[in-house]
Amino acid sequence: MSDEHIAEPAQQPEAPVEATETKAPEQREARRPYREGGPRGQGGQKFKKKRCRFCFNKDIKIDYKNNELLERFITDRGKILPRRITGTCSKHQRELSTAIKRARIIALVPFIVQ
Numbered sequence: 001m002s003d004e005h006i007a008e009p010a011q012q013p014e015a016p017v018e019a020t021e022t023k024a025p026e027q028r029e030a031r032r033p034y035r036e037g038g039p040r041g042q043g044g045q046k047f048k049k050k051r052c053r054f055c056f057n058k059d060i061k062i063d064y065k066n067n068e069l070l071e072r073f074i075t076d077r078g079k080i081l082p083r084r085i086t087g088t089c090s091k092h093q094r095e096l097s098t099a100i101k102r103a104r105i106i107a108l109v110p111f112i113v114q
Helices: 025-031 067-071 090-105
Strands: none
């Protein structure tokens, strides 16, 4: 007997397997409620475009002696807030970090908050 005559078992087509499983809509809404509206301009956007307050208002000067201004750019744990959160440009962010560090050295602003 040759191999040609041996019948192979018929292969049944497998059920199509999706590459990515999608989550139910109620799970997606619980995770990201602010994206409900669809494209930009519809629904509630969470953030608006941030602008550098120092470029916008030239009257504000960054100085290590100005505690009220510097404390707005420090977290409750004493860390310097990044640009993506505050919205400052890179030039003013560098000036801010230098002023905060100088104020820490002469004890106007604490290194850590206890």
